[in-house]
Amino acid sequence: MSKYVKRFGMLAVLAAAMTLPASAADYPDRPVSLMVAYSPGGATDFQARIVTMVAANEEYLGQPIVIINRPGAGGKVGWNKFASGARKDGYELAAYNVPHFIAQSIKFKTKYNVENLEPIANWGADPAVFVVNRDSPFNTMKDVQDFAKANPGKLTVSGAGLFVGHHIAYLQIEKALDGKLKYVPHKGGAPALKSVLGGQVMAGVNNLSDAYRSRDSLKILGIADVQRNEEFLPDVPTLKELGFDVDDSSVNFRGVMVRKGTPPEVIDMLAAKVPEMFKNKRVAKQMKAGGSPVRVMTRDQVKAMWAKREAFLKQLLAGL
Amino acid sequence: MEFLQHFGPVFTLTSMAILCGGTIGGLLLGATPGLSPTMAVALLIPFTFHMTPIHGLMLLGAAYTATVAGGAISAILLKIPGAPANIATALDGNAMAKKGEGARALQICFISSFIGGVLGILVLIFLTPVLAKWALGFGPSHLFWIAILGVTIIGSLDSKSVIKGLLAGAVGLWIAMIGYDSIQGVERFIFSEHLEGGVHIIAALIGLFAIPQIIEMLEGGRTNRQYEIVKVQPHSIVKAISETFSKMRAAVIGSVVGIIVGLIPGAGGQIAGLVSYDQARRFSPNRDKFGTGESEGVVAAETANNAMVGPSLVPLLTLSVPGSPTAAVLLGGLLIHGIFPGPNLFVEHADVAWAFINSLLIGQVLMLVFGLYIAGLAAHVVRIPPPILASGILVLSVFGAYSVQSSYSDVVVMLVLGLGMYFLSKYGFSPAPLVLGIILGPIAESNYVQGSIIAEAGDGLFSYFFTGTLNLFLITLVVASIVYSVVSEIRIRRLEPRPGVAS
Amino acid sequence: MSQQDQVAGRVQQSIPVLITLGLGLWIAYESFTVEDPQPYLFPQLISIAMIGLSAAALFRAVRGANRTGAGIPVDLLLRIAPGIAVMLVYVLVLAPQLGFYTGSAVGFFTLYSLYDPNSHQSVRTWLTRITITAGFMLVIYLVFALALQVQTPRGLFL
Missing domain, CATH: 3.40.190.10 (Periplasmic binding protein-like II)
Structure with missing residues (x-):
C-alpha cells in the first residue's frame, strides 16, 4: 500500500513540476500572450502589435508575444476575464488603458481594480x-x-x-x-x-x-495634457497654457500589465526588459509612421500614475 | 482616369498570385458559417506585416471582395448565410437550390455580385470627392429614421404570418439591448455571466441559422428519410448571364440601394441586401413568387451586398473615418504600414491607394471567374451525407462563434439561441426578422439617444427629428412602406378563404 | 380532422406564443421598475409591442386561426433528442474542457456515428467514420491553427 502511495506521490510531484513554469530563471521558454480588450484594427490593438513585434529578439524576451483580442462592453469583458482567470506565471499579459479600466472599476462592479493588477511598463500616451x-x-x-x-x-x-x-x-x-x-x-x-x-x-x-x-x-x-506634443502637433497649445485648469488626467495611457500574484522574479525581469523593448528603434519608427504618440514609462512610474489617477477619478466620478 | 495609370503594379506575377490567393481563400472563408468579411480581413492583417504595403493591401482588398460574395455560397446551398449581409440571398437562393437549381442560383448570384461590385467601385473611383461630404451629412435623426424604415420591413420578411414576423423582430430588438451600453453607460438584462458583453451579431447569426439547419438534418434519425437532399443540376453560364441581365430592375434597385446604404457611415451595410430584396419585391410583377425560388430576389440581394463594398470605403479613404466595422479593421491595416487615409492619401501614397482600389476592381473579376467555377462544384458539396454535413457545420459553428471575440460565452449564447430558434421555427417563426431586429435595435436606439441629447441643446425633440428635407423624405418612405404593407396584407386576407381549422 | 386533433393543434400553437408573452411581461417588469427609467425607454416600448403581439397571436391560436408551422410531434422529438444531447455535451463540456480540436474530434465522431445509417456492426463503417473525422479535423487544424493562427479554446489538450 505504502509503495503505491509513494509512487503516486512521485507522480504528483512530477506532474506538478511539468505544469509549473520550470523556474522563474528560465522564463520565458515559450511564447507569451498579450490580451487586448478591444477589437482588431483599433488603436490599442495595432499599437500593441507594433510595440511587441521585436519581443523575440534575444536582448528582450527571446520569445514572441502573441496578441489575443477579447473585446466587449468597452473593455470590461476582456479585463474581467483577465483579472479572474489569467494564469499568474507571466505567460499571460494584458494591455491596459488608463483611465478607462480605473474609471470602470470605480463606476461598475468589475472583477478588476488597481489593487489586483500589476503594471509592467507603459508604451504610449494619447492625450x-x-x-x-x-x-x-x-x-x-x-x-x-x-x-x-x-x-x-x-x-x-x-x-x-x-x-x-x-x-x-x-x-x-x-x-x-x-x-x-x-x-x-x-x-x-x-x-x-x-x-x-x-x-x-x-x-x-x-x-x-x-x-x-x-x-x-x-x-x-x-x-x-501638461505638455505640448512636439512630435505631431507642436503648434497646438495645451489647455493649461490657455489658462484653463485641465491637467493630464484624461490622457489615454496604454501599457502592459500582469495579474497580482505573478512571481516577483518574473515581474522584475519583465519590468527591466519590456521598457527597453518599447524603446527599440524599429518600434519607434513604426509608431511614428502610424501617428501614435509614444511615452515609455517604467513600472514604478506607472504604479504612481495609476494611484494618482484612481484618487482623482474617485473624486471626479463621485458626483455622477 | 488616374486609376488607369496605376494598373501596372497590379499586373505583376507576385501581385496576381496574391490576388488569386486572396480571392480563392476569401470565397472559402466567406462560405464558412461565421467567418464574416470583417473577421476574414482581421485574420489576414498579421500576414501583411511581411509584405510591402502595396501587396498587403491587395491581399486585404481581394479577400474583402471575395468574402462578401462567398457568404452567398452557404446561404444558397445550406440556407446558412456566411454573414448577416447574405440573409436575403438565402431566402430565394436556398428555395432555388431545393428545386435542384443550385448551380443556376450560384451563377446568377456571382454575376449579380460582379455587376454590383464593379458599379460600387466605379462610384468609389469617380465620385468619392463629391459623395464624401454628402455621406457625412447623415446625422442621428436620419440614421434613426433609416433604422425605423428597416423595422417596417420586418413583418413581411420571410414569414407567412405578419404577427409572427413582427414578434420575432421584437425579440431580436430586445436581444440587441442586452449587455453594456456605452452611450447610456448602463448594463441591462445581464441575467447570465455569458451575456456580459451582449449578444454579438455574428454569434447570433450562426446560432439562429446554422443550428436549426443542423437539427433538421438529424430529423430523420438514422434513416435520413426526412432531410431533403438537395440535387444540383448543371446549368449553362451563358443562360445565367442572359437571365441576370433580364432582371435589370432588380439589379438597378440592388446597386442603388447598396451604394447608398454603403456610403452612409453607421447605417449598417448589413441591411443593404434585405432592404434591396424588399424593394425589388414591391416593384416586381412576380412579387408573390418571392421566397419560393425567384431568381430576381437573388439578383437584388447580391447586387446590393457587393455594391456596398466600394462606397463603404469612401469616408475611410477620403476623411479617415471608417464607416463600417470592416472599414475600421482596414484602417488598422493601413496604419500598421504607416499609411494615413485622408485627404492626402492620393497625394502622398497615390501608388498604394490606387493599387488598393485597382485590386478591388480586379478582385471582382477574379471573384466572378472563381465563383462560377465553384458553382460548378456545388453538386459535390450537397452530396455529402447529412450526418457528416451536420457534424461538420456544428464544429465550424463553434469555431466561428468563438473566433469573433475569443470568447466562449459567444459559443454558449450561439447554441442557446439556435436551439430556441429550432423550436420556434416549427411554429412558423423565421430567423430573418429576428436577425434584422438584432441589427436594427442598436442603430435605432443609439441614434435616438444621441439625437435627443443634441435636440435638448437645440430646438427640441420635434424639430430635430421631424424637420429638414432629409428627415421628411425618410419619414415619407417610412409611411409609404407601412401603408404598402397594410394594403397588401388586407388584399391577401380578402383573397384567401376564411380560415377553418388549424392544420 | 377529429375534434381532439383540433384541440391539440390549438394547444401546440399556443406554446411558443405563451413563451413570448412571458418574456414580454418579464421585460416590462424589469424595465418599468428600475430607478432610472431613461435608458429603459426602448425596452419598455419593445415589451409593450411583444405583449400586444403575443396576445394577438394567442387569440388567433386559441381560435384555431394560426396556420403556420405544424409544431413538434413526440416521435420527431425522440429522433432529434440524442443529437441535441451530443450538441450540448460537446459545446458545454467537451470543447472547453478538452480543448477545441480534441473536443471537436470527439463531438464530430459521436454525432456522425449516432446518425450514420450504415450498420454499427461492420468494421468498415467504423474505419470510415474514424477516417472522415480525422480528415476533417486535420483540414481545419491546418487551415485555422497553422495557416491563419486563429485562437481556439484550450483545455487539457489543444
Missing part, C-alpha cells in the same frame, strides 16, 4: 484634444468659452462613450470653462469624430492621433 470643424465659427478656446457662457447647455460636444478618457477630459473642460456644455456620447472615437466632421455636433473631444490624421478637416484648439 485628448478639443476639436471643431474647419468651418466652425470658433477659432480659439476663448470663443468656445464665450459661446458656452452666453448659451448654457447649447454647445454640443461629442466623445467616445461614458466614463472613458474623452468623457473625463470633457468633464474637466466643462469645469474649467465655467460654463454649461452638452456631452453627446458615441460608440467609439471614430463615430464621435465623424459627428464633428459631419457637423452633427459643434465640437468634440477626441484622441490626438485620430484628430492628427483628420487635421485638414478640423481645427484643433487645445490639448488636455
Whole structure:
C-alpha cells in the first residue's frame, strides 16, 4: 500500500513540476500572450502589435508575444476575464488603458481594480484634444468659452462613450470653462469624430492621433495634457497654457500589465526588459509612421500614475 | 482616369498570385458559417506585416471582395448565410437550390455580385470627392429614421404570418439591448455571466441559422428519410448571364440601394441586401413568387451586398473615418504600414491607394471567374451525407462563434439561441426578422439617444427629428412602406378563404 | 380532422406564443421598475409591442386561426433528442474542457456515428467514420491553427 502511495506521490510531484513554469530563471521558454480588450484594427490593438513585434529578439524576451483580442462592453469583458482567470506565471499579459479600466472599476462592479493588477511598463500616451470643424465659427478656446457662457447647455460636444478618457477630459473642460456644455456620447472615437466632421455636433473631444490624421478637416484648439506634443502637433497649445485648469488626467495611457500574484522574479525581469523593448528603434519608427504618440514609462512610474489617477477619478466620478 | 495609370503594379506575377490567393481563400472563408468579411480581413492583417504595403493591401482588398460574395455560397446551398449581409440571398437562393437549381442560383448570384461590385467601385473611383461630404451629412435623426424604415420591413420578411414576423423582430430588438451600453453607460438584462458583453451579431447569426439547419438534418434519425437532399443540376453560364441581365430592375434597385446604404457611415451595410430584396419585391410583377425560388430576389440581394463594398470605403479613404466595422479593421491595416487615409492619401501614397482600389476592381473579376467555377462544384458539396454535413457545420459553428471575440460565452449564447430558434421555427417563426431586429435595435436606439441629447441643446425633440428635407423624405418612405404593407396584407386576407381549422 | 386533433393543434400553437408573452411581461417588469427609467425607454416600448403581439397571436391560436408551422410531434422529438444531447455535451463540456480540436474530434465522431445509417456492426463503417473525422479535423487544424493562427479554446489538450 505504502509503495503505491509513494509512487503516486512521485507522480504528483512530477506532474506538478511539468505544469509549473520550470523556474522563474528560465522564463520565458515559450511564447507569451498579450490580451487586448478591444477589437482588431483599433488603436490599442495595432499599437500593441507594433510595440511587441521585436519581443523575440534575444536582448528582450527571446520569445514572441502573441496578441489575443477579447473585446466587449468597452473593455470590461476582456479585463474581467483577465483579472479572474489569467494564469499568474507571466505567460499571460494584458494591455491596459488608463483611465478607462480605473474609471470602470470605480463606476461598475468589475472583477478588476488597481489593487489586483500589476503594471509592467507603459508604451504610449494619447492625450485628448478639443476639436471643431474647419468651418466652425470658433477659432480659439476663448470663443468656445464665450459661446458656452452666453448659451448654457447649447454647445454640443461629442466623445467616445461614458466614463472613458474623452468623457473625463470633457468633464474637466466643462469645469474649467465655467460654463454649461452638452456631452453627446458615441460608440467609439471614430463615430464621435465623424459627428464633428459631419457637423452633427459643434465640437468634440477626441484622441490626438485620430484628430492628427483628420487635421485638414478640423481645427484643433487645445490639448488636455501638461505638455505640448512636439512630435505631431507642436503648434497646438495645451489647455493649461490657455489658462484653463485641465491637467493630464484624461490622457489615454496604454501599457502592459500582469495579474497580482505573478512571481516577483518574473515581474522584475519583465519590468527591466519590456521598457527597453518599447524603446527599440524599429518600434519607434513604426509608431511614428502610424501617428501614435509614444511615452515609455517604467513600472514604478506607472504604479504612481495609476494611484494618482484612481484618487482623482474617485473624486471626479463621485458626483455622477 | 488616374486609376488607369496605376494598373501596372497590379499586373505583376507576385501581385496576381496574391490576388488569386486572396480571392480563392476569401470565397472559402466567406462560405464558412461565421467567418464574416470583417473577421476574414482581421485574420489576414498579421500576414501583411511581411509584405510591402502595396501587396498587403491587395491581399486585404481581394479577400474583402471575395468574402462578401462567398457568404452567398452557404446561404444558397445550406440556407446558412456566411454573414448577416447574405440573409436575403438565402431566402430565394436556398428555395432555388431545393428545386435542384443550385448551380443556376450560384451563377446568377456571382454575376449579380460582379455587376454590383464593379458599379460600387466605379462610384468609389469617380465620385468619392463629391459623395464624401454628402455621406457625412447623415446625422442621428436620419440614421434613426433609416433604422425605423428597416423595422417596417420586418413583418413581411420571410414569414407567412405578419404577427409572427413582427414578434420575432421584437425579440431580436430586445436581444440587441442586452449587455453594456456605452452611450447610456448602463448594463441591462445581464441575467447570465455569458451575456456580459451582449449578444454579438455574428454569434447570433450562426446560432439562429446554422443550428436549426443542423437539427433538421438529424430529423430523420438514422434513416435520413426526412432531410431533403438537395440535387444540383448543371446549368449553362451563358443562360445565367442572359437571365441576370433580364432582371435589370432588380439589379438597378440592388446597386442603388447598396451604394447608398454603403456610403452612409453607421447605417449598417448589413441591411443593404434585405432592404434591396424588399424593394425589388414591391416593384416586381412576380412579387408573390418571392421566397419560393425567384431568381430576381437573388439578383437584388447580391447586387446590393457587393455594391456596398466600394462606397463603404469612401469616408475611410477620403476623411479617415471608417464607416463600417470592416472599414475600421482596414484602417488598422493601413496604419500598421504607416499609411494615413485622408485627404492626402492620393497625394502622398497615390501608388498604394490606387493599387488598393485597382485590386478591388480586379478582385471582382477574379471573384466572378472563381465563383462560377465553384458553382460548378456545388453538386459535390450537397452530396455529402447529412450526418457528416451536420457534424461538420456544428464544429465550424463553434469555431466561428468563438473566433469573433475569443470568447466562449459567444459559443454558449450561439447554441442557446439556435436551439430556441429550432423550436420556434416549427411554429412558423423565421430567423430573418429576428436577425434584422438584432441589427436594427442598436442603430435605432443609439441614434435616438444621441439625437435627443443634441435636440435638448437645440430646438427640441420635434424639430430635430421631424424637420429638414432629409428627415421628411425618410419619414415619407417610412409611411409609404407601412401603408404598402397594410394594403397588401388586407388584399391577401380578402383573397384567401376564411380560415377553418388549424392544420 | 377529429375534434381532439383540433384541440391539440390549438394547444401546440399556443406554446411558443405563451413563451413570448412571458418574456414580454418579464421585460416590462424589469424595465418599468428600475430607478432610472431613461435608458429603459426602448425596452419598455419593445415589451409593450411583444405583449400586444403575443396576445394577438394567442387569440388567433386559441381560435384555431394560426396556420403556420405544424409544431413538434413526440416521435420527431425522440429522433432529434440524442443529437441535441451530443450538441450540448460537446459545446458545454467537451470543447472547453478538452480543448477545441480534441473536443471537436470527439463531438464530430459521436454525432456522425449516432446518425450514420450504415450498420454499427461492420468494421468498415467504423474505419470510415474514424477516417472522415480525422480528415476533417486535420483540414481545419491546418487551415485555422497553422495557416491563419486563429485562437481556439484550450483545455487539457489543444
